Amino acid sequence: MSLTPQEFEYLETKIGRKPNPLEIQIVAAEWSEHCSYKSSKKYLRMLPREGKNVISGPGYDSGVLDVGGGYVVTVHIESHNHPSAVEPYGGAATGVGGVIRDILSAGTRPIAILDALRFGDIEKDSQARWLFKNAVRGIADYGNCLGIPTVGGEIEFDRSFTNYALVDVASIGFGKKERLIQNRADKGDYVILIGGSTGRDGMGGSQFASDKLESENRSAVQIPDPFIEKLVIEAILEARNQNCIKAMKDLGGGGLSCAISETSDALSVGIDLELSKVHKREQGMSPTELMVSESQERMLVVTGPEKLKMLENICQRFRVPFSIVGQITDDHMMQVKSENETVAKLPSNVVANAPLLDRPAIRPKYLERIATVQKPKTLNLSKTVLNMLSNPNIASKMWVYTQYDHEVGIRTVIKPGKDASVLRLDNGKFLAVKIDGNSKHCYVNPKEGVKGCFDEACRNIVCTGARPIGMVDHLQFGNPEDPEIFWTFKESVEGIAEYAQYFEIPCVGGKVSLYNETDKGPIKPTPLIGVLGIIEGKPQMARKAEKDDLLVLVGVTKCEMGGSEYYEYVHNVVGGTCPVVDMRSSKANQESVLKIISENLAKDVHDCSKGGLAMAVSEICIANSIGCSVELDKVPAEKLAVDEILFSETHSRFLLIVSPSEIQKVKALLSTAGVSHGIIGMFSGRLVCFKDKSGKVASVRVDKAQERWLNSLESLVSHG
Amino acid sequence: MKIAIIVFPGSNCERDMNHVLAEVFKLESVLVWHTDDLPRNIDAIVLPGGFSYGDRLRAGVIAANSPIISQVRKMAERGMPILGVCNGFQILTESGLLPGALLRNTTLNYMCKWTEIIVKNNKTPFTNKFRLNQRIPIAIANGEGRYYADGKTLNMLRRNNQIVFTYGEDVNGATMKIAGVCNKEGNVVGMMPHPERSAEQILNPRDARPSSMIFESLLNALGATA
Numbered sequence: 001m002s003l004t005p006q007e008f009e010y011l012e013t014k015i016g017r018k019p020n021p022l023e024i025q026i027v028a029a030e031w032s033e034h035c036s037y038k039s040s041k042k043y044l045r046m047l048p049r050e051g052k053n054v055i056s057g058p059g060y061d062s063g064v065l066d067v068g069g070g071y072v073v074t075v076h077i078e079s080h081n082h083p084s085a086v087e088p089y090g091g092a093a094t095g096v097g098g099v100i101r102d103i104l105s106a107g108t109r110p111i112a113i114l115d116a117l118r119f120g121d122i123e124k125d126s127q128a129r130w131l132f133k134n135a136v137r138g139i140a141d142y143g144n145c146l147g148i149p150t151v152g153g154e155i156e157f158d159r160s161f162t163n164y165a166l167v168d169v170a171s172i173g174f175g176k177k178e179r180l181i182q183n184r185a186d187k188g189d190y191v192i193l194i195g196g197s198t199g200r201d202g203m204g205g206s207q208f209a210s211d212k213l214e215s216e217n218r219s220a221v222q223i224p225d226p227f228i229e230k231l232v233i234e235a236i237l238e239a240r241n242q243n244c245i246k247a248m249k250d251l252g253g254g255g256l257s258c259a260i261s262e263t264s265d266a267l268s269v270g271i272d273l274e275l276s277k278v279h280k281r282e283q284g285m286s287p288t289e290l291m292v293s294e295s296q297e298r299m300l301v302v303t304g305p306e307k308l309k310m311l312e313n314i315c316q317r318f319r320v321p322f323s324i325v326g327q328i329t330d331d332h333m334m335q336v337k338s339e340n341e342t343v344a345k346l347p348s349n350v351v352a353n354a355p356l357l358d359r360p361a362i363r364p365k366y367l368e369r370i371a372t373v374q375k376p377k378t379l380n381l382s383k384t385v386l387n388m389l390s391n392p393n394i395a396s397k398m399w400v401y402t403q404y405d406h407e408v409g410i411r412t413v414i415k416p417g418k419d420a421s422v423l424r425l426d427n428g429k430f431l432a433v434k435i436d437g438n439s440k441h442c443y444v445n446p447k448e449g450v451k452g453c454f455d456e457a458c459r460n461i462v463c464t465g466a467r468p469i470g471m472v473d474h475l476q477f478g479n480p481e482d483p484e485i486f487w488t489f490k491e492s493v494e495g496i497a498e499y500a501q502y503f504e505i506p507c508v509g510g511k512v513s514l515y516n517e518t519d520k521g522p523i524k525p526t527p528l529i530g531v532l533g534i535i536e537g538k539p540q541m542a543r544k545a546e547k548d549d550l551l552v553l554v555g556v557t558k559c560e561m562g563g564s565e566y567y568e569y570v571h572n573v574v575g576g577t578c579p580v581v582d583m584r585s586s587k588a589n590q591e592s593v594l595k596i597i598s599e600n601l602a603k604d605v606h607d608c609s610k611g612g613l614a615m616a617v618s619e620i621c622i623a624n625s626i627g628c629s630v631e632l633d634k635v636p637a638e639k640l641a642v643d644e645i646l647f648s649e650t651h652s653r654f655l656l657i658v659s660p661s662e663i664q665k666v667k668a669l670l671s672t673a674g675v676s677h678g679i680i681g682m683f684s685g686r687l688v689c690f691k692d693k694s695g696k697v698a699s700v701r702v703d704k705a706q707e708r709w710l711n712s713l714e715s716l717v718s719h720g
Numbered sequence: 721m722k723i724a725i726i727v728f729p730g731s732n733c734e735r736d737m738n739h740v741l742a743e744v745f746k747l748e749s750v751l752v753w754h755t756d757d758l759p760r761n762i763d764a765i766v767l768p769g770g771f772s773y774g775d776r777l778r779a780g781v782i783a784a785n786s787p788i789i790s791q792v793r794k795m796a797e798r799g800m801p802i803l804g805v806c807n808g809f810q811i812l813t814e815s816g817l818l819p820g821a822l823l824r825n826t827t828l829n830y831m832c833k834w835t836e837i838i839v840k841n842n843k844t845p846f847t848n849k850f851r852l853n854q855r856i857p858i859a860i861a862n863g864e865g866r867y868y869a870d871g872k873t874l875n876m877l878r879r880n881n882q883i884v885f886t887y888g889e890d891v892n893g894a895t896m897k898i899a900g901v902c903n904k905e906g907n908v909v910g911m912m913p914h915p916e917r918s919a920e921q922i923l924n925p926r927d928a929r930p931s932s933m934i935f936e937s938l939l940n941a942l943g944a945t946a
Contacts, residue, residue, distance in 0.1 A: 140830050144863075145771040147732020227774025230730055317753070319729060405832045405861045407917045408769075410736045415925070424922065 002028050007355060014350045022336070023344045025288045027351055029257040033514050036354035039480040040512040043490055046497040051506030053469050055180070061102035061250055062173065063508025064180065065470050067534060069427030072180060074173035076102040077435070077472045077530055078252075079513045083222065084138075084167040088131045092138035092167045093224035094296050099171045100148065101250035101299060104233055107181035107240045108173030111409055112423055113143050115153040115169045116435050116474075116528050120162035122392055122716055128157070131165045133717055138224070139169070140403040145226035146233065150404035151412055151433065152421040157392050158439055160524040164516065168474050170435055170530050174425060179240055183247045185267045185302045191260075191326035194315060195232040196225060196297035198256075199281035203293055228297040228320070235318035236299060244311040247302035257291045257351075259300045260326075260334050265352035267302075270329035275338045279323045287338045302328065364484035370444060370575030376567065378643045381698035384570055385614050385688070388647070389705055390712035391569045394611045399714040413539055419463035419607050422539045430535035432466035438610070439524035440563035441649070444578040446488040447495035449563065450527045451581045454499040455651045457531040459607040462590045463654070465540040465597040466533025471500065473510040473529055478522025480514045488525040489514075496527065502583045505531070543603040545624040545657045551681035552602075552666060555589050555653035557613065557637040559644050565611045566647030579651050585676070586652035592673045593654050601662045601669070608653040614646035614690065614698070616655050617681070621688045622706045624657075630681035632692040642697050646690060657683070721944055723749045723764045726792070728783045732770035733805065733916065740916040741766075745935045747944075754783070758791045763942050764801040764845070765792055767808025769861075769914060779822065779864045780810030789815050801845035801941055802908045806862055809900070809910030818901055818910045819877065820869035825862070826893030832861040834925055836888035837899045837913055841881050844906045845941035849933045855888060856934075857926035859917040867894040867901070867912070880904050885911055 003011065003024060011019055011027055019027065033039060049056070055064040055072060062076035080095030096113060103110045117135060120128035143150045148171070201223045239245050247267055251259045256273070264271040275290050285293075303311050308324075315322040329335070334351060336344040388394055401416035413430060414422035420434035436457040442449030458468050473496055478485045489512075500507055516523045561567050562576030596602050604624075608616040613635065621628050632645050640648065658666050663679065670677045689699040723741055727734045734751055741749040749766075750759060758765070772783035783789070789811070796802055796817055804812040812818040825831055836857055839850040850856075869877065874895065877883050885900035900911030918924050918931035 144830055144861075145730070145732075145774060147770055225774075227730055227771070227776070230732065230771070230774070317755075402833050403830045405830070407832060407859050407861060407914070407923070408732060408736065410739060410917055410920070410923055413922055 003031065007031060010355045015346060020344065022288050022291065023346055026257040026291050026344055026346065029254040029292050030261050030351050031354035032254065035254045035258050037512055038354045038357050039359050039514060040475070040489065041356050043493040046493055047507040048497065048500050049506055051470065054506050054508055061105045063470060063472060064106060065508060065532065066177065067425060067427060067429060070177050071425065071427045072108065072175055072177045073431060073532065074103050074106045074108045075170065075470070075472055075530070075532060076509050077168060077170040077474045078511050079166060079168045079474060079476060081166050081513055081516055084135055084165040085131070088134035088165060089138040090222065090224055092135040093142035094222040095167050095169045096139055096142040097224060097226065097229050097296050098250070098252045099169045100146065100229065103171045103173035104236055104299070105181065105248050105250050106173060107179050107245070108175035109237055110148045110171050110233070111174045111411060112172040112433065113148055113150040113169060114433060114435050114530065115139055115150060115167070116437055117153070117155045118161045118166035118439065118526065119157055121159050122157050125162060127163060129717055135165060135167050136400050136403060142224055142226045144405045146230050147408045149406045149408050149412055151406050151423065152416050154436060155397055155400065156437065156439060158524060160439065162520055163518045164523060166476055166516065166523070166526060168528055170472065172433060181240070181245055181248050183267060185247050185269050185328045187328055187330045189246060189302050189304050189328040190308055190324050191271055191273070191328065192301045192303060192311065192322055193278060193325045194235065194299045194301055194320055194322045196228045196295055197279050197281035197321060198290060198293050198295045200285065200289060200293060201295055203289065222294050222296045225297055231318050231320045232297055232299060235314055235320045239311055239314050242310055242314065244303050244307040244314065245301050246304060249300045251298040251300060253294065255292050255294045261348045261351035263300060264332070264334050264348035268332065270331040270333045270335065270348065271326050272329055272335045273326040273337065275336060277323045277325045279321050287336065287343045291336065359480055359486045360483040361487035361490050362483040363487050373573050373575040376571035376573055378641070381643060381646065382700055385618060385698050385700050386705065386708055387570060388565065388611055388615060389618060389709040391565060392713055392716065393565055393569065394615050395712045396710045397713065398710060399717065414464055420460040422464050422535065430466070430539050432461045432464040432533040432535060434460040435528055435530040436460065437526055437528040438563070439526040440568055441578045442492065442527060443524035444563040444575060446491040446525050448578055448580045450492045450495040451499045452579050452651050453527060454496060454529045455581045455586055456607065456609050457529045458503065458590065459654065461531050461533035462593055463540065463605045463607055464535065465594065466535045467594065468503065468505045468531050468533045470508040471505050471529060471531045472508060473527060474513065475510070476513045476516050476523065476526040478515065478517040485522055492525060492527045499583065503587065537598065540597045540605055545603060545626055545683045547626070547684045548660055549603065549683045550658050550660060550663050550679050551617065551628055551630065551683065552656040552658050552677055553635060553653060553680045554593060554656065554670065554675060554677045556650070556676045557635055557640065557645055557648055557653065558650045559638060559640050560648050560650050561644060564647055564649045566643070579649050581651045588673055588675050589652050589654060592670055592675045595669060596656065596666055601658065601666050603657040603659060606655045608655050609649055612647040612649050618688050618705050619709065620655060620657065621702050622709055625702060626683050627685035627687040627689065627702050628681045628683045629689045629691065632690055632697060634678040634680045636676040636678050642692060646698065721747055721942055722762045723747055723766060724752045724758055724762045725749055725766045725768055726754060726788060727751050728754045728772035730771045730774050731768050731807065733768040733914065737766055737768045737916045740919055740935065744920060745939065754786055754788045758788065764938060765795060767804040767811050769806030769808060772807055772811065778814070780807055780814040783811045784814035793817060796908050799905065799907050801938060803846055804910040805914055805916065806912055809912055810864065812908065812910040817908050818903055819873050820867055820901060822864050823866045823868050824864050825866050830863040831892065835860055835891050837885040838888055840886055841884045841902065844884055844902050844909050846909045846934050846937050847884060848940055849937040854930060856930035857918065857924060858913040858915065858931055860891060860913045862912055865912040866892045867898040869895055877901060884909055
């Protein structure tokens with residue numbers, strides 16, 4: 001929990017003297033990997049940041065996108081992994097709270113939450129089940145109380161997360177462009193701490209998160225209070241409406257140390273902070289404790305002297321505690337006082353900018369070992385289909401999302417459980433949002449794996465009729481000091497950059513979380529990609545498939561079984577070739593599907609990914625309560641074995657439900673665009689049935705499939 | 721025609737309700753912060769959903785004991801139409817304006833989903849446009865939504881026709897599947913489901929028409945569209 005000798009030396013040279021113990025603590029908090037990105041920053045510069053919708057400004061904690069009509073959408077993603085692994089309820093809840101405040105910081109109202117969760121093997125591991133249940137409850141209790149809908153997300157279970165948890169939360173904000181916080185400050189302005197009181201919780205949380213998880217450090221876990229957060233949101237938005245906020249920052253990792261140093265650095269001013277003024281929940285807190293506490297539900301606001309009274313009145317009206325803790329100076333220093341005595345004084349640009357590192361990277365040896373695997377023996381495929389439907393990674397997540405209020409705010413037009421969620425905006429447009437990740441693919445091939453996650457998120461967005469306008473990433477890996485792990489990080493960033501450049505989707509925000517490992521080893525590389533899209537017209541609303549409707553598959557199926565659910569869940573085989581995105585055909589496929597949607601030619605559109613064709617078709621049949629007979633010979637594919645056609649997770653594929661009256665138009669449109677496709681099935685009866693030339697390959701009853709798919713997760717968590 | 725929506729610290733459905741009343745049904749609605757007085761010349765009151773006071777102690781109990789509720793009580797006694805939705809219903813039962821109590825759902829989980837309710841009393845200001853036993857596809861979202869009443873209270877409810885809505889299925893273990901009740905006079909109605917989330921077709925996966933009739937009934941009761 002301190003600086004390395006080199007960092008210590010660097011700090012001494014920069015300030016020209018020995019730092020005192022408090023100063024060391026302040027700098028150590030800010031220079032932690034969690035706050036400083038010292039390992040990752042050089043690589044993150046590869047990501048394209050510019051785009052026609054992107055609004056950038058100093059000190060924004062979230063990405064800002066212009067969506068037209070004078071409105072903006074903001075987005076941010078964060079994780080709360082270490083705390084959630086120790087105390088899943090509080091860790092997950094405060095994870096929601098933290099990302100919400102980043103959205104608020106820009107001056108926008110949070111309108112949606114998405115979460116991505118990862119745990120160990122919940123079928124066998126009761127600890128993983130406990131973590132899962134309580135993380136879900138933590139998110140539900142916090143988000144529900146705030147009245148911010150949790151509209152989507154994704155969940156993955158894998159043994160590499162044993163005794164650990166990844167809890168990632170993304171939040172979306174919406175507001176008027178003219179009300180964005182300008183983030184400026186002038187000498188003499190007041191610095192005000194608004195919200196929850198400061199106590200001894202979350203002590204040194206950012207440093208706790210910057211080391212591998214070896215012991216359960218409970219005092220490093222923050223305590224959630226969604227009621228205070230709700231009051232803070234309303235008070236801050238009212239203060240924004242009354243132009244009382246010149247600059248604003250959320251208190252998150254690193255507590256006051258980070259908020260003060262980063263604010264003064266970003267605004268090119270100095271801040272004089274008086275710790276005795278901070279409203280506290282406990283007595284006798286030392287300056288160090290006050291500076292590194294990560295107590296939640298706190299915002300730092302800068303206001304001019306003429307607006308101070310009004311801001312105080314607003315806080316009092318909403319009964320939100322606040323304290324005037326400091327003033328803006330013009331000396332670019334952060335000066336910390338306790339009872340008028342200076343206890344720390346540091347140049348804020350030094351504190352806010354840790355010396356960056358050049359970490360060595362070496363291709364991991366395991367990649368060689370798993371590059372080729374022997375094709376497993378095909379089992380009874382009907383049984384395999386049912387088995388796969390109850391795989392926790394495939395099965396319906398209804399048990400989770402029905403615990404989240406996903407309707408509050410009355411924007412949720414396409415609801416959780418679909419490809420992507422869609423929110424209506426006040427400018428008449430619709431916003432589609434989705435996050436995707438796949439640690440199994442990324443383990444087998446970090447670069448192609450993450451491009452696949454990106455492609456999957458884009459496909460999900462496209463299924464709603466939206467065009468991607470921006471993305472956020474969350475890069476989660478083990479200890480970066482291990483060159484093999486650092487290599488996987490580098491590869492992932494390169495993969496994201498390649499995809500983002502090709503598809504011209506700007507990266508508007510992101511987060512890096514390293515040191516995700518326990519005594520049992522590191523997690524698999526887990527980059528997450530969140531994509532936002534805009535629908536100018538109407539979203540693709542599902543119409544029910546009826547007898548004689550046709551199933552069209554867009555895209556080519558390849559033998560890409562590495563990291564597939566079929567290999568890993570059914571056969572316990574890790575390795576092989578993971579799906580590789582062919583960017584040119586992916587783009588063509590997406591464009592054609594968007595055209596089909598805009599001409600209203602499809603009754604419904606789905607992405608084909610985890611679990612492959614067999615799972616996607618089964619899920620469509622379950623949702624429509626109708627059977628489908630699929631001819632595998634019609635699937636555009638390389639020469640594949642039957643199980644490979646059924647379960648390969650090749651990217652860039654879509655499934656369309658098309659009525660017989662529209663099928664010629666759809667066919668013509670796809671042929672003209674030169675997009676590979678096949679009319680692979682027809683809906684009728686009550687069987688999901690896959691056939692090839694030799695006859696029936698696999699067949700399951702829709703009601704049986706539904707029973708497995710809908711209930712297996714719930715029965716695992718409630719009876720396990 | 722003016723409707724007051726009472727806002728407590730932690731209420732979170734007041735803006736949704738305001739949108740539906742003002743934008744969809746073109747009524748004049750006003751958000752009233754709990755420390756302010758009820759405006760004069762109002763014609764109806766809505767207690768919206770949310771987590772007033774963070775659901776501390778029990779859902780709705782702190783709000784039920786706050787000063788503005790005594791003003792609401794006076795209006796109730798004068799026969800003004802009052803609707804409590806979700807947390808608003810919990811506040812109404814906690815304040816004694818409605819009989820019964822709302823307990824944790826039998827699953828012990830928060831539950832957000834779409835279901836159907838059935839109109840059992842079409843004489844209230846919020847149900848007068850419905851046929852008896854008409855079904856309403858509607859959103860529910862609550863953790864403490866299981867209506868409970870003892871035998872004596874149930875007898876009273878039945879005798880006075882105070883059961884307004886029942887669920888079409890057993891969603892949370894509520895006594896007699898009750899989803900909404902009214903006072904003896906019928907002017908105060910509480911319901912767990914959210915009509916404001918269900919009255920626009922773009923949000924309702926089934927049919928928004930029946931839910932919108934809850935608001936049309938109010939218009940009717942106030943003489944706006946007779």
